[in-house]
Amino acid sequence: MSQAPSRRPATPARPATSKPAGPGRPKDLGKRAAILDAAKRLFSTQGYDGVSMDQIAAEAGVSKLTVYSHFGDKEALFVEAVKAHCEARLPPEMFEAADAAPLREGLLQIVRAFYAMITGPEALGVHRLMCSPQLAESPMPRLFWDAGPRRVQEAVATMLQHHVDSGELDIDDVQRAASQLLCLAKGEAHAQQVFGCGGELDADALDSHLRGTVDMFLRAYAVRSKAP
Amino acid sequence: MSQAPSRRPATPARPATSKPAGPGRPKDLGKRAAILDAAKRLFSTQGYDGVSMDQIAAEAGVSKLTVYSHFGDKEALFVEAVKAHCEARLPPEMFEAADAAPLREGLLQIVRAFYAMITGPEALGVHRLMCSPQLAESPMPRLFWDAGPRRVQEAVATMLQHHVDSGELDIDDVQRAASQLLCLAKGEAHAQQVFGCGGELDADALDSHLRGTVDMFLRAYAVRSKAP
């Protein structure tokens, strides 16, 4: 339950005398990755209770005890799978590019990237996982929140502050404004997709939604050219 | 799985000759209600898999077979519980009152009522239920969406249209604007509460959030007094 549950219980203190090099565990890297990948896929589509250790083992092409030897138990495997998912998901430089672009274009880039990031099948699966009542008391939703949504919002707030400093935006609380922009971009479409009703928007509807988002945001916060 | 799973499997075709009146099932109304109530409470707090038929029976004060005799199986009971929950949840007249009030006050009334409606413990529980992967392919999320969020948004759109007609608001697409207002009111706080991290906002933070919501909405859509 702590940090690294994949550490083995008791390495027998081999002082590297009987074997010259690498007697520890030089073999299992591929299988461990396969297990983690299978776990990510199955957990995100079927939930924690919805998938059994047998299914994970079968999907990964190994036996069940191999799973238990690499990860301690089901919960530890789940934690590792979610961690791996979060780490491979944060946008690398999109905010730098958006920062350099003109205001409206930069905002459009941000909401486009954000919407794509949260409506992918895996992202929706993880969102559903975080909603499961079993995790409500665990520290995992908090970890996910800090590793995902919080970072994005901070980056957006920083970008907005730059445009406030340059005199293009009139915003008192950039943190709140960043939150508002992202909530607008999510929109009801995201909620529907999380529930499973109302599938993906087609390209036209998506473009209309995101442009409408940026339009409203700028109507509220853009400094208007002073009346003559 | 279809419409009315609570219908009994085979009524033995008693032609009302041996007994004069009411031999069918005149007794179980109280127990049926108790079972439904217990199911609503437990399902919404612990999820579908998180609660067993034994727990429901114990919570309702009846035996397990009584549950099975009233509802066919676990899934049918679940469907009935969610139906009962949705039917008893829509706000009665709050939009009429908001319609008569001045613009800013009306919007504040709406977002206050909306926020209270979606952040109650039971509402959060149902939201989490709708996210569960097992229901993603079922028609239930769609039913919930049409019975809940969709109606609220329609009512808000109607209210906004009135203020557009009276010249107070400048909105092209009132449906989109209604959706935007509600998404803003939900905010990130709702998402955090659904996940289970970051509990309820205190009174001050809540007031600040909702006033900020209405402020931004009006900055974007209120007709501004023409410059002199």
Next chain:
DNA sequence: GTCTATATAGCGATAGAC
């Protein structure tokens, strides 16, 4: 119609062979 007791099955986790 309702309850106590039980059948059946699936899951998580483990023991022992290679």
Next chain:
DNA sequence: GTCTATCGCTATATAGAC
């Protein structure tokens, strides 16, 4: 380190007594 076979537990659903 990996696999096959198995234990222990829990949950859904049912059979028989009052």
